[in-house]
Amino acid sequence: MRLFVIGATGRTGREIIDIARKRGHAVTAFARSPQKLSAGGSLSVVRGDPLRWEAIAAALPGHDAVLSAIGPHPREAFRPSTLLTDCARATIEAMRVSGVARLTVVSAAVLFPAKGLYYAFFRWLLRHHARDLRAMEDLVRASGLAWTIARPPRLTQSPESGFRALGGALPQGSVAMSYRSVAAFMVDAVEQGSHVAEVVGLARGLAVAS
Template identity: 35%
Template sequence: MKLLVLGATGPTGRHLIDLALRAGDQVTALVRDPAGLGEPAGQVTVLTGDATSRHDVSAALAGQDAVVSALGRGTSVVADDLFARASAALIAAAQETGVSRAVWLSSFGVGHTLAWASVPQKAIYRTLLRSIYANKEIADDAIRASGLDWTVVYPTRLTHGPARGTYRADDRLPMKGNPTISRADVAAFMHRAVHGSEWIGRSAVISD
């Protein structure tokens, strides 16, 4: 598969790149700073650009089979409108290039998933993460309304642990406390989802 990865230099994106390369995918990464890719850069088509620019995303998406977005704000709780702008750029680029398959990383607690959260989760989502989640909700709604073959992924609290391969994935999961999932497992789910049709037009909640 010819795969465009957005957010490739972030921790989840790096796992995605590694998985895709091991699977034999032809990988293109649109990044602000190619040095951030490190060692895998030699095996990847690296394009320098901005994921919030329709022009840059369109140029990177042309000729691809699908796009996977692992964009994030790291430890920042300020969205800076990243997700809304990136989703708009991706939707416009996909319509321009005719590439319809898109897997989009969000966070559990965004939008409709907030109603399913536990009490401890809601306390965090409504305070510390309120701003960034509001921007993610705009992006997620836009992706779902785009007409693309989309999948929106809602992981619980992310960790840097190793892939366990035993995570749960469903349209809705019961929540207790503040469960976690490793970024490596999130990347594995996203890579599997983009290669299949099971999750097209669905929002996936995933957690250990």
């Protein structure tokens, strides 16, 4: 497949690229800072602003799916922002214009209505980011595209790529998982055409290395 990755220079984005290439896909990394990636072989790197639909649309035709893992830098996650919503708006418009229908995006488990003080604290702490995530999800859900929204818990660096996925809810015991596992879920979903029009809760799975 030809896969188009937004947020390609980030921690999840880099894992998506690595897994997709290892599985034989051709990958286009769309990035505002392309110097952070090394193009070559099955990886093309295109410089562009993911908040401008015209820039995305110029590079998108011919791809089979868009995988978006854009996110605010950690210090920005505690301030009001519309980064994810603006990026989703631009991505959806570019996909419509380019005739590309398959989209998977990373959201976050904080949007699940889990009970308890621990979750209430994180919902409060991440309230600005959560508002942006929710608005982003609303746009994606209304897009008419073949979308999948992944909601992982806290993410950590680890070579593990196993995961558990549950439509509409957080799998039991979902506290933290690896960036690589989220990436594996997203690549699986586009390869298999699974979880279309679904908000999917994720959790760490069996320790699979890939």
